[in-house]
Amino acid sequence: MICNIDQTAKGEKATCYSLKNKKGMEVVVSDFGATLVKVLVPDRDNILRDVVLGYDTVEGYEQGGVHFGATVGRVANRIGGAGFELNGKEYRLTKNDNQNTLHGGIDYYNKRMWKTEQEDDTKVVFSLLSPDGDQGFPGNLKIQVSYELTEEQELKIHYDAVSDQDTIINLTNHSYFNLSGHDSGSVLDQEVMICAEAFTEADAESIPTGKIVPVDGTPMDFRKKKPIGRDVEEEYEALIFGKGYDHNWVLDGTGMRMVAAMASKQTGISMEVYTDLPGMQFYTGNFLEAEKGKDGAVYGKRSGACFETQYFPDAIHKENFEGPVLxxxxxxxxxxxxxxx
Known part of the structure; x- marks a missing residue:
């Protein structure tokens, strides 16, 4: 169901679509950036809480630099040295994170209009053609991203893509969750569990070294649920480098499985994360600063947490990481x- 139409700086019509189920949950997505705009969930008192950070207008998403609700690609996370070799050919990318490429470079997928292929009350499908050479990557890549809301209170995000050349791809969603409500401040008191016995060590620029480090005995251990804020300020190298949690966890198991959970005691809202991918970037909004958001909210440091399912960062350069080659x-x-x- 169309819930809003706005206009981009280029004069394009950006449309929002509302998905609803019979239990009162509502999800709002937009064809500008294939963006997740709102997730409204009943709390313990049956009051709807919007649990993702975002903006009121398309202008906010155009100008914002923190990827609220974003579909991220062609390759999410970081590629060291802003380049890679594939089939004997070197490809150069945009440096937008020191000497590295972050989330595909500055020509982000979430700053583009996507085509709406299908929409009804429970599902929307968006598509994008990323041409050969786009962001520096090879191959004409045809992408579809679908959002589906089920009666089991599940928001399913499905990614589908084909390329006419060998390429690399790593799509994710960059929503910031705050289960006490998007406008409730810090998430440090909310509890998180991550099904991972290890994480990928990274250097001061967040580029993985290739070493996989056990979480046992470290602040990175979320195998039992704990408040995000319990260990986030520990004098631990990974946390110092990331200014908090901003790391890739090596998820237990394979195939579709539960890999993480988050809960707010304040609202009684809990969330489980499922994926079929090997890794997940858990990021705690360490770089948010006075970001003006929805409904007059101002988002500060650690106002939300991201659960970005993915192939490991910089996998194209690490033989021991599962490769993102398509x-x-x-x-x-x-x-x-x-x-x-």
Missing amino acids: KNGERYETTTVYKFV
């Missing part, structure tokens, strides 16, 4: 689910 004609398919319980 072969010509093969299909890239992955699903992430945020389930509210």
